[in-house]
Structure formats: structure tokens, C-alpha cells
Amino acid sequence: MNKIRCMINDVQYEIEGLPPTMSLLHYLRDVLHLTGTKEGCNEGDCGACTVVFKDASAKPEPRYRAVNSCLVLLPMLHGKKFYTIEGLAKGEKRHPVQDAILEHYASQCGYCTPGVAMSLFEATYRHDMTQPWQFDEQMAGNLCRCTGYRPIKECVHALAGTGNDDFADKLREPEMALDTLDYEYDGVRFYMPVTLDEACDFKSSHSDAMIVSGSSDVSVLINKHARKCANFMCLINVPELKEVTIDETGLHIGSAARLANLEAMCQDKFVPFGRILRFFASHQIKQIATVGGSVGGASPVGDFAPVLMALNASVRLISSRGIRSIPMSEFILGYRKTSLEVDEFIYAFDVPPIPDNARCASYKISKRLELDISSVSGTCYVETDDKNIVTVARLSFGGVAAVAGARAKLAEAALIGKEWNEANVEAAAKAMEGDFTPISDMRASAWYRKTVACNILRGFYLETLENHVPARLYRPTSTLQLEQ
Numbered sequence: 001m002n003k004i005r006c007m008i009n010d011v012q013y014e015i016e017g018l019p020p021t022m023s024l025l026h027y028l029r030d031v032l033h034l035t036g037t038k039e040g041c042n043e044g045d046c047g048a049c050t051v052v053f054k055d056a057s058a059k060p061e062p063r064y065r066a067v068n069s070c071l072v073l074l075p076m077l078h079g080k081k082f083y084t085i086e087g088l089a090k091g092e093k094r095h096p097v098q099d100a101i102l103e104h105y106a107s108q109c110g111y112c113t114p115g116v117a118m119s120l121f122e123a124t125y126r127h128d129m130t131q132p133w134q135f136d137e138q139m140a141g142n143l144c145r146c147t148g149y150r151p152i153k154e155c156v157h158a159l160a161g162t163g164n165d166d167f168a169d170k171l172r173e174p175e176m177a178l179d180t181l182d183y184e185y186d187g188v189r190f191y192m193p194v195t196l197d198e199a200c201d202f203k204s205s206h207s208d209a210m211i212v213s214g215s216s217d218v219s220v221l222i223n224k225h226a227r228k229c230a231n232f233m234c235l236i237n238v239p240e241l242k243e244v245t246i247d248e249t250g251l252h253i254g255s256a257a258r259l260a261n262l263e264a265m266c267q268d269k270f271v272p273f274g275r276i277l278r279f280f281a282s283h284q285i286k287q288i289a290t291v292g293g294s295v296g297g298a299s300p301v302g303d304f305a306p307v308l309m310a311l312n313a314s315v316r317l318i319s320s321r322g323i324r325s326i327p328m329s330e331f332i333l334g335y336r337k338t339s340l341e342v343d344e345f346i347y348a349f350d351v352p353p354i355p356d357n358a359r360c361a362s363y364k365i366s367k368r369l370e371l372d373i374s375s376v377s378g379t380c381y382v383e384t385d386d387k388n389i390v391t392v393a394r395l396s397f398g399g400v401a402a403v404a405g406a407r408a409k410l411a412e413a414a415l416i417g418k419e420w421n422e423a424n425v426e427a428a429a430k431a432m433e434g435d436f437t438p439i440s441d442m443r444a445s446a447w448y449r450k451t452v453a454c455n456i457l458r459g460f461y462l463e464t465l466e467n468h469v470p471a472r473l474y475r476p477t478s479t480l481q482l483e484q
């Protein structure tokens, strides 16, 4: 058993004698009395608790990443350097972020301001903010109900990429050594391996262990549903699980790869992933959350299962017995049920290349554009031959059935062998009405879900008339437009 070693605001800490299920937010506020970081929702929705950590393994260069401290479990601090709002000013000298907030009048009640400041801090040291959507996305995880977003948006435009001080120098400093953490308190064990072998061995001897990747779901279960578990195994320090590669064999996504990395890589290639990720959760959540966590929980409203199903992905599962690869369609068995054996976990997802004769696009429909769970999400994939006849159709949806990534089999059958034209697509959309019997809940009625799924197919036909794999058009998520 060992201690959690980390640095917070350049001070080294060795943590023991605290529950591994304690969040970083509560450690900061209740143990270190760093109460600048605020608690709003305690479930990743408001951004008041935002802090940053240094991601030494980021490509092409180390960078800071803003995350929700309410979703970070204490052992996940191991081997990392974090900064909180208290770490910004040096004595009487304010940080440029603090000056910008003052100059632009970007704070009123101040409750959200520490979180806003930490997201602005990250932007200050980012060198990849070249697109308008990145400025919207940077602040999408920070609610502010009183100042209004104009001054906050002015700040992010003023600050992005300007950081050239000792915090920039710190990015070049050597990282803390990362070793395997085996942490236990009060009968709860939290294991964080650094090799695949260690991970497989632990899972085969602790079949009850709850797998944790980014913990954005698991922390909500702990914070809001008092979920108890004797053993946790967190995979985010195993390098092989964090890789994302694109080559001639397709897209390969390690189960513990950050969604933010996948999003950056899928702007021009495997565009359906880039499209869905733009409106997936928030910037902070994408910096920790993973595809393994999205699919591992087999949530029927998860946004990834439809994309993976429609693009005919397979899942590699690993245990100490070896690796097996199965199609996504065989992985999801039912409501929150997967074909994982008790000693297995997800290693990676393999997505084949998208051929030239394919059309595909992903869609997410939610009440709010950003930081909202889908009412319906869907990915459509169609291949046609040289006579424009449909040879392959995979239409996969979230939010319309109990299973993740449900296929619209009737609509697919109505398309196969037919010419790809508006009349036949309309017939398939009508057939799709028989595919699903969704439920009504607070997000959407059954009628709405079914209607929207059919309309996604109609919209897909129109959107792919010219460009077969269309990129997402930029739509500002605020009414406010600033000069770039």
C-alpha cells in the first residue's frame, strides 16, 4: 500500500488516511482549506469547481487542462501537478487572468468566477486555439448566471495563447515520477496500475473491482448515489490504453484515451467522431472522460455507441487470458448490459476506414446545445455501388430504446437494394416508425424521440447530397459575436 503523491500550487503532498472516494474538490476545501474553489452542483454541470492540472504527456507539447475537481477522485491526483485559483497570484501581483477579469468586468457574485478564471488560465497557455468554435467550447463548462457571457468571452479572446511567464516555464519542467498506486483506506482499495499486465492481474484476482477511466460517471454515482465498492481499478495511467492512432487500417481508440485528444484528431478524418464530440458534455469533462467509460456503462443515451455501431467498429477486450475482438453489435447485450466477462475490461475500439462510396454523419439533438445529455443521437452510414444502389446501411441511435446504439433494422432493410434517392429515403424514414418504442421522460416525449430519429435520416440524405462525409458547420453557441 502506498501514499498518494501529488503537487498542488507547487507544494508537495503525500496523502493517506482519507477515503479514496473523496473528491479533489472536498480535499481542497475541507482538508487543505483552499476554499477559493467552489462547489455548485457536485456533478460536473456548473464548472464552479474547475482547477487545472499539467498534462505532461499531451501532444505535441505538455499543456494545462481544466477539469471539474468534483469529478476527480483523490487517488487520481497521484503523480500529477494541480493548480487552483489560490495558485495564480504571486503575492500582490495578479495573474493576467485576474487582470483580464477586472478589465472586462467579468465577475459579479464571484461564485462562478474561480472556475471561470481556471478555464481562462488554461486558454492562456493553449497554442491550438485557431478556430471560432474552440473559443465557444473553452468556456462551455462554466455557468455564470449574473455577469453575462460577453465579458467572459472578451477575456478568453484577449488571453488565449498569450501565456509567457513562469507558468509557461513550468510546462517544460520534468514531470513527477509515475508509479503504480495501491491505496487503501477503511476497507476500500483503489488500484492504479501503470502496465497492462498489472491491470489484467488485478482484475483477474478482484473480479468485483469497479473499473474507473475518467471517472466522470463513477464520481457522479459516488457523489449523488452513494455508490459503495470495496475495490476500484483506475486505468488512466496505463500508456497503451491512452493511445489514439489513425492509419491505413482505420481509427484505433484506446479505451482510456481522453475525449479531448480524440476530438482534436477527428476534425478532418473520421469526422462523425469530431461532430459528436463538439457537443459532448463540456470542455472540462472531455479532458478526463473516455470512450471506454462511455461504452463500458452501456448507457442507452450515451453518444458514442451509435457512432461506433454505424461505423462498424469492433471492441478489443483484454484479460490475463488474452485479447479478444468482437463487433460492437455483439458487445452491447441489453439495458446497461455488455458481454464483458468478470475478469475483462475494454482495451480499445477499432474503426475501419470510411470508403469513398460511403456517406456518413453523426447527429446529437438535446435541449441545450452544450453540456446536455442527448434527447436523441444518431449516426447514419450508407454505402452505394456505381449505379447508386444501397449496398450497406447502418442506422444507429441513442435515446430511442433500452439498448445503447439501437439499430433501425426496418429502415435499413427498406434501403438495401434500392436506389439512394429522396423517395426511397422517405419510405425508409416511414419504416423506421416501426423500429423503436421509446419512452417519455423529462428530456423528451416518446413521440418526439421517434419523430426526431426519422428526421435524422431525412436530414442525413439532404446533408450528404454533395459532401458524403460532411464536417459540422460552425454555429455560434452564443448570440454574441466578437472579432477573432
Ligand SMILES: Cc1cc2nc3c(=O)[nH]c(=O)nc-3n(C[C@H](O)[C@H](O)[C@H](O)COP(=O)(O)OP(=O)(O)OC[C@H]3O[C@@H](n4cnc5c(N)ncnc54)[C@H](O)[C@@H]3O)c2cc1C
Pocket (backbone or CB within 6 Å): 043, 044, 045, 210, 211, 212, 213, 214, 215, 216, 217, 218, 219, 220, 235, 255, 256, 279, 280, 281, 282, 285, 288, 289, 290, 291, 292, 293, 294, 295, 296, 297, 301, 302, 303, 304, 340, 344, 345, 346, 347, 371, 372, 373, 374
Ligand atoms: C456533466 C456531465 C455531462 C455528460 N455529458 C455527456 C454527453 O453529452 N454524452 C454522453 O454520451 N455522455 C455524457 N456524460 C456521461 C459520461 O461523462 C461519459 O459517458 C464519459 O464518456 C464516461 O467516461 P469516463 O471515462 O469518465 O467513465 P467512468 O466514469 O470512468 O466509467 C463509466 C462506466 O464505464 C465503465 N468503464 C470505464 N472504463 C472501462 C473499461 N476500459 N472497460 C470496461 N468498463 C469500463 C465503468 O466501470 C463505469 O461503469 C456526461 C456526464 C456528466 C457528468
Ligand code: FES
Pocket (backbone or CB within 6 Å): 038, 039, 040, 041, 042, 043, 044, 045, 046, 047, 048, 049, 050, 068, 069, 070, 071
Ligand atoms: S461543482 Fe459543479 S461542476 Fe463541480
Ligand code: FES
Pocket (backbone or CB within 6 Å): 106, 107, 108, 109, 110, 111, 112, 113, 143, 144, 145, 146, 147
Ligand atoms: S459572477 Fe458568475 S454567477 Fe455570478
